[in-house]
Amino acid sequence: MLLWKDMPMEMGNVTNVQEFTLEGFPAIQHLGKVLFLVYLLAYLASIAGNAVIVTITCADSRLHTPMYFFLSTFSFLKCGIISAVIPKLLVIFLLGRQTISFLACLIQAFVFLFLGAAGFLLIAVMSLDRYLAICKPLHYLTIMDLKTCFLLVTACFALAFPLITGLVVKVSQLPFCSPHVIPHFFCDLGPLIHLSCSDFRSVDMLAFVLTSFILLTSLIITIIAYGNIIVTIMRLPSAKEKQKAFSTCSSHLIVLSLMYGSCVFIYVKPKQRNRLVSNREAALVNTVVTPLLNPVIYTLRNKQVHRALRETMCRMKISRYKSHGPGVEGLENHLSSFWPM
Numbered sequence: 001m002l003l004w005k006d007m008p009m010e011m012g013n014v015t016n017v018q019e020f021t022l023e024g025f026p027a028i029q030h031l032g033k034v035l036f037l038v039y040l041l042a043y044l045a046s047i048a049g050n051a052v053i054v055t056i057t058c059a060d061s062r063l064h065t066p067m068y069f070f071l072s073t074f075s076f077l078k079c080g081i082i083s084a085v086i087p088k089l090l091v092i093f094l095l096g097r098q099t100i101s102f103l104a105c106l107i108q109a110f111v112f113l114f115l116g117a118a119g120f121l122l123i124a125v126m127s128l129d130r131y132l133a134i135c136k137p138l139h140y141l142t143i144m145d146l147k148t149c150f151l152l153v154t155a156c157f158a159l160a161f162p163l164i165t166g167l168v169v170k171v172s173q174l175p176f177c178s179p180h181v182i183p184h185f186f187c188d189l190g191p192l193i194h195l196s197c198s199d200f201r202s203v204d205m206l207a208f209v210l211t212s213f214i215l216l217t218s219l220i221i222t223i224i225a226y227g228n229i230i231v232t233i234m235r236l237p238s239a240k241e242k243q244k245a246f247s248t249c250s251s252h253l254i255v256l257s258l259m260y261g262s263c264v265f266i267y268v269k270p271k272q273r274n275r276l277v278s279n280r281e282a283a284l285v286n287t288v289v290t291p292l293l294n295p296v297i298y299t300l301r302n303k304q305v306h307r308a309l310r311e312t313m314c315r316m317k318i319s320r321y322k323s324h325g326p327g328v329e330g331l332e333n334h335l336s337s338f339w340p341m
Contacts, residue, residue: 019101020180020187020195024092025280036093042288043086049295050075066144067133070126073153077119078291084111085186085287092185105187110168113189116286117160120218120263123256125152127225130252135232163210170203184280186287190266191279211267219260226253255290255297262286 028035057063057072085108092098100108132140171189174196184191189207193200229249236242262285 019099020105020182020192022088022092022098022100022185022187023181023183024089024097024185026097029093029096032093032096036090039086039093039288040090042292043082043090046082046288046291046295047079050079050291053295054079066129066149067126069146069149070122070129070153074119074122074126075294077115077122078294080115081112081119082287082291084108084115089185089287097181100187105182105192106168106172109171109187109189109192110164112186113168114160114164116263117164117214118156120214120259121156121160122153123259124218124221124225125156127222130249131225131228134229160214163214167207167210170206174198174200174203184283186283188266188279188283208267215260215263215268219264222256222260252297255293258285258290258293262290 025035053075054072057068088098088100088108129144132143136143167189171192174193175198176195177197180195182191182195193204193207196203226249233242233246233249262282265282266279266286
């Protein structure tokens with residue numbers, strides 16, 4: 001952790017900060033237009049994929065189960081997280097350094113951390129849901145009813161809100177030195193705290209404790225849940241049942257490993273200035289890669305979701321053909337060329 005006595009005196013004068021400058025990625029800024037297209041496509045694909053999960057879960061009554069309720073909520077959170085960060089990154093790739101007002105910076109930091117914290121708590125809830133479904137199948141439906149699901153999701157938001165709000169308020173009260181250049185592509189609290197000219201050790205430690213508490217609590221619950229799931233799977237008598245269960249769990253663990261790995265690297269360690277550049281790269285994994293993988297790994301490769309998507313599109317086509325097209329008989333012939341019925 002950077003100590004107050006180690007802070008250089010020539011950091012600049014304390015000013016009434018009005019705006020910050022996001023540094024972005026100066027080493028690769030010459031590839032800005034190419035990176036803009038790449039990340040724009042990744043952003044649109046992430047939004048579309050996660051929006052499909054939310055929409056299809058609401059539209060198909062067969063997906064009104066605890067698992068898909070949690071997954072749709074998780075997808076909604078991912079849409080919010082990347083929408084708070086990626087548009088500004090796209091502007092940086094086009095224009096280079098980008099300014100952001102002090103208030104907008106704090107709002108971006110709050111939205112990112114609040115939704116991120118709620119997301120990790122929700123992952124722990126989803127892990128417990130899978131544990132009950134696989135390890136306690138006879139009691140699953142009685143334990144995980146609709147009311148319980150809503151209470152668990154509400155608890156995730158209710159716990160994350162005061163913790164993150166208090167942290168952001170503490171950071172907003174720090175005096176900041178000029179120049180107000182944040183060595184990141186968005187307003188993360190770590191780089192923001194290190195711009196302060198005051199003794200920020202207490203705020204830095206508070207950020208470390210809160211982020212560690214959220215991440216490690218969620219991680220421990222997830223590890224215990226999936227550990228029990230793996231033990232239960234190994235006891236299944238049928239090789240086919242084992243393969244099906246491992247296929248589901250392994251895909252989930254890929255996303256979880258990327259999310260926990262990148263966030264633990266960034267937040268669960270004493271803050272050091274020489275690690276801020278590597279933190280930027282790790283943050284790209286959490287804000288770009290995992291939201292893109294989420295719809296692919298969690299649900300879009302699920303046969304039940306495929307069937308729900310096909311049938312929803314069929315209903316949309318039937319509705320359109322009844323209003324503007326040939327009769328139902330002609331429609332069935334038309335659809336059969338796409339999806340055999």
